[in-house]
Amino acid sequence: SKAPITVAVTGAAGQIGYSLLFRIASGALFGADQPVNLRLIERNDEKALSALNGVCMELDDCAFPLLNSITPTCELDVGFQGVNWAILVGSVPRGPGMERKDLLKINGGIFTGQGKAIEKNAAGDVRVLVVGNPCNTNCLIAMNNAKGVPADRWFAMTRLDENRAKSQLAAKAGVHHSTVSNLAIWGNHSATQYPDFFNAKIGGKAATDVISDHDWLKGEFISTVQQRGAAIIKARGLSSAASAANAACDTVHSLTRPTPEGDWTSVAVCSDGSYGIEKGLMFSFPIRTDGNKWEVVQGVPVNEFSQAKIKATETELREERDAVTELGLI
Numbered sequence: 241s242k243a244p245i246t247v248a249v250t251g252a253a254g255q256i257g258y259s260l261l262f263r264i265a266s267g268a269l270f271g272a273d274q275p276v277n278l279r280l281i282e283r284n285d286e287k288a289l290s291a292l293n294g295v296c297m298e299l300d301d302c303a304f305p306l307l308n309s310i311t312p313t314c315e316l317d318v319g320f321q322g323v324n325w326a327i328l329v330g331s332v333p334r335g336p337g338m339e340r341k342d343l344l345k346i347n348g349g350i351f352t353g354q355g356k357a358i359e360k361n362a363a364g365d366v367r368v369l370v371v372g373n374p375c376n377t378n379c380l381i382a383m384n385n386a387k388g389v390p391a392d393r394w395f396a397m398t399r400l401d402e403n404r405a406k407s408q409l410a411a412k413a414g415v416h417h418s419t420v421s422n423l424a425i426w427g428n429h430s431a432t433q434y435p436d437f438f439n440a441k442i443g444g445k446a447a448t449d450v451i452s453d454h455d456w457l458k459g460e461f462i463s464t465v466q467q468r469g470a471a472i473i474k475a476r477g478l479s480s481a482a483s484a485a486n487a488a489c490d491t492v493h494s495l496t497r498p499t500p501e502g503d504w505t506s507v508a509v510c511s512d513g514s515y516g517i518e519k520g521l522m523f524s525f526p527i528r529t530d531g532n533k534w535e536v537v538q539g540v541p542v543n544e545f546s547q548a549k550i551k552a553t554e555t556e557l558r559e560e561r562d563a564v565t566e567l568g569l570i
């Protein structure tokens with residue numbers, strides 16, 4: 241049988257963790273013949289560690305055939321030991337009255353330490369997916385504190401936005417969401433992100449041909465995708481968790497298998513300057529991969545409308561980068 245893949249998850253006792261861990265352990269990320277070791281990281285806090293212990297008990301009680309070992313810990317050197325994948329979920333989201341700067345500072349402390357610990361302890365092939373918000377900039381901080389880990393191993397999640405956008409387009413067109421392809425999310429996982437309907441396809445045809453209401457595409461569609469997180473909080477009283485965990489599974493799944501012919505997927509990566517985006521920013525692009533090496537898809541048409549949206553989200557990411565630079569975090 242195959243050697244186990246070792247996966248670290250931070251914030252393992254949180255909402256997303258509660259969905260994500262069971263998906264990983266059941267084989268949803270790496271396949272039905274791939275054993276996994278889970279290294280579960282939480283804050284050094286009695287309540288968090290007790291909750292984590294409870295989650296571990298439930299993982300035991302699932303008797304997952306593929307789950308080889310579980311290591312719950314609050315120590316980063318233990319948690320990232322030998323990991324092939326690190327999924328960084330735990331972070332401190334913005335609370336009422338919290339300044340953006342305070343938020344970046346608090347998370348800066350978390351992600352500088354985690355970056356260093358990944359560099360020191362992880363396996364040579366480690367890949368890192370940051371989910372915890374603000375995920376692009378948290379990833380930027382971790383990456384810049386782990387210079388020994390190549391820049392192409394760092395990812396921040398925009399797949400939930402891609403999935404949300406596909407589902408909205410499908411509903412409008414009255415078709416199943418599986419028929420929607422080539423949906424690129426550009427930029428930041430925030431309200432400035434740009435879900436690119438111009439290049440999206442529905443049943444292989446341009447979405448703009450299938451959906452004749454272009455005012456809807458340019459207006460309500462974009463804002464619905466951008467504001468979906470807030471809409472879920474309003475409806476559920478809690479932020480999206482199962483769908484976020486599902487998107488994390490989709491992201492890892494897509495990055496470890498060849499992208500279907502002609503399609504692409506969305507994830508934030510370290511910009512190489514493609515599409516004029518400043519090098520070094522963690523920016524979501526259309527990506528293709530052979531399951532190992534990924535590339536930004538080149539030559540995707542960007543019209544004037546798209547260009548303005550892409551610039552706006554780039555500007556926001558530069559501002560975040562400047563703020564964490566000023567704070568001495570990178």
Ligand code: NAI
Binds near residue numbers: 281282371375481
């Ligand atoms: P949650 O509050 O239920 O869980 C977060 C967990 O992280 C808690 O158990 C907490 O103890 C832990 N944690 C905090 N600091 C930590 C640290 N330094 N080390 C280890 N663990 C730590 O939050 P939830 O709902 O699970 O969301 C987690 C994050 O994911 C949030 O930042 C949220 O904004 C973000 N998110 C991102 C999405 C995306 O599309 N990129 C979508 C949905 C949520």
